[in-house]
Amino acid sequence: MATEASTRQKLHSVIDDMELISKELIEQLAMPKSQRRPDAPDTEEMMQLLIEKDTELKEILKIAEEQEKVQKVMDSLRAEVNKRDTEVRQLQRALKEAETIMATAVYQAKQKLAAVRQAQANKVSCEELIKYAHRISASNAVAAPPTWGPGDPRRPYPTDLEMRHSFLSMGSVPESSASTSGPGGGGSRLYTQAQPSHPHHQPHPTTPSGQHHHSQIPSSSSHPHHPHHHQQHLQQQLPHHLSSGQANHPPLSWQSSQESLGGGSLGSSHHDILSKGGNHGNKDEDDVELMSSDSSSSSSSDE
């Protein structure tokens, strides 16, 4: 299918024709009559032709005028189409963003649902959690005591001084079952938790040597406010090197104030126990007992 020539091409061809005709006409007029060719076209015919070409040019220009108006409409249509394209692209971007967000949300929701199912499958009683929290925070290692302030030497960990006075700095400590075996007899029992003092407390998980303690403890007069087993456990927890009379050991720094401040009736009661315990008359032993008793007292204070 032959494509029709554009308006521009038509105009160019008409202009070229007019140029040729005008050139021919001017040559004919410029040449003298004697030198003119016989087969040369007539000047009048050429002028007539030139006028026709001019008329044709003007008609094509009218078409060009209409085309110009149509072109303006097309330009506005094209601008509108571009605007719609931009809006579609914006929508596409927003949709993609929404899809990403929703995918993330669905993924996180699935994870949370899995966590909920897991929690429902493995239920833990809140009482147990609270008791455990009390146990691990009783020694003030989780948070400072209420009376602690800047400059207070107490620390939730053993300080240098305490470590130097501990079993670890004294070399290997042989395991001994007898209470009179020597300095290392009670070393392994130093950091075990105390049995609860209060009768209606739940029993602590005792150390392997816990039962062993009860067999060794000599019967001694107990304080009216404390059961016998508690006294025995406290006594057995004291290291023997402390019981041998090394009174130079200072009490653990973070426990000393408990004795002075928070001990109250409990502290005094513990002192009574210690004073009545025959084998242990040391101040350090008192502090150690205080440490272990504090954990039990704090747990007992919850009820």
Added chain:
Amino acid sequence: MAAAAAASENELNILPYVYEVMKSIEKDTNDVVQTMNELKAQFQKARECIDHLPGTQHSQEEQLRLKSILQQQLMIKTKLLVTYKSGHHFEIEPKKNGDINGGGSFI
């Protein structure tokens, strides 16, 4: 004023210049060369003017065809935008025991 109309009155009005040349040849004056040059320049201007006429790069039929294509495009895109902005595209099935996996589908 339209460019084509202005051109037809100015740059594309060749006949007066041809007439001036013919008159100068007939009177045998010294202006023949000058008028000839003016005629040449006018032809050159006419060609440049034609190249700058808007909308003449296509024929009339071709231009009308392109215009209808643009109108159709605009209509389709406008309809598409209205559909996407206002329509409900997601089918949400009723939840079964709070199961998030039984969700919707995109239309």
